[in-house]
Amino acid sequence: MVEIWEAKSKKEKADELPVIVPLVVYHGKDRWKIGTTLGETITGYKNLPEAIKKLVPNYKYLLYDLSQYTDDEIKGEAQLRILFTTLRDIVTKDSKGLQDSIFRAISYLRELDNKQTGIEYFETLMRYIFNARADLTRVV
Template sequence: MYHGGEHRWNLRTTLGEWIFGYDQLPAEVHKYIPNFEYFLHDLTQYKEEDRKMNAMLKIIQLMFRDVFTHDHDAMITSILQGLHYLHELEDQQTASTFFETWMRYLLYAANTLTETDIHDIIDHVEKTFPEGSDIVMTLAERLEQKGKEEGKKEGATNALVKTSVRLIEKYIAPVPNDIVQQLKQQDISTLETIIENVYEHKTLEEIKQYLK
């Protein structure tokens, strides 16, 4: 098991610890519940020169170890080291495919990356692994487009929430804060339905029927 995240693993490490009363179960029951144990491998304690593994596994370890770092220089160093390992792969098609998977994970999982960070990554890739420059630029463009679309969607949702509140207060009653918060959690389709049908209702309870 690989645990990737900013927080240390602090959960139980055996299956038996997850089962309430496991130790009190009779022996004839125990044999049907194998007490599996997680093997935890702390990647942060290793230095690059300590790893006698193939290039892909080295990159995977870098990927999981450093993706959540808040240290810009450490992130760039990790990427440069990973690009060096890619050159160890004899099949460049495999290297490019693996590089795309790595960059996709990095750009989508590392939510601390700024626009400057992404441009720095692109710059380093172009210099050290030109085969992957088109890949990382395409992924960065997709990420940027996704951000724009999410921003537009959020803006549209907020506008519909305000319209819903205004119409409900005009035709039914003042809208308490708890309902306003619920409206903010609705999808665009639900909000549009409320706006279209608000004139047909007389109480807030009837409006609540639309809320998911």
């Protein structure tokens, strides 16, 4: 957020800062266990005197914990469904489960009108998967 505001004020010479809604998209193996305010991540925040708390940022952020969503619950355009299911499955599925996720992504790509965009998106998807998962080095 600070970097966005700095860029706006320094590079663009803006007098006003844009509104930023903080969003966390989580895709770990386990469910998100941290609170949804910045103060919950700051050591000793809850024990600070109220006068000091007023001076320390403690915004709430939106949390999308992808680990808890099923395929049917992930909605949107094909690219968004591919992104979210891949992020969810990259750490939670075994090789076979991830392979199923890739095949599902391919079926989503068929929904795209622009086939060249679909091919480029698939290439990016595969690069991400093979970089994120070292256990997928041999053909099954």
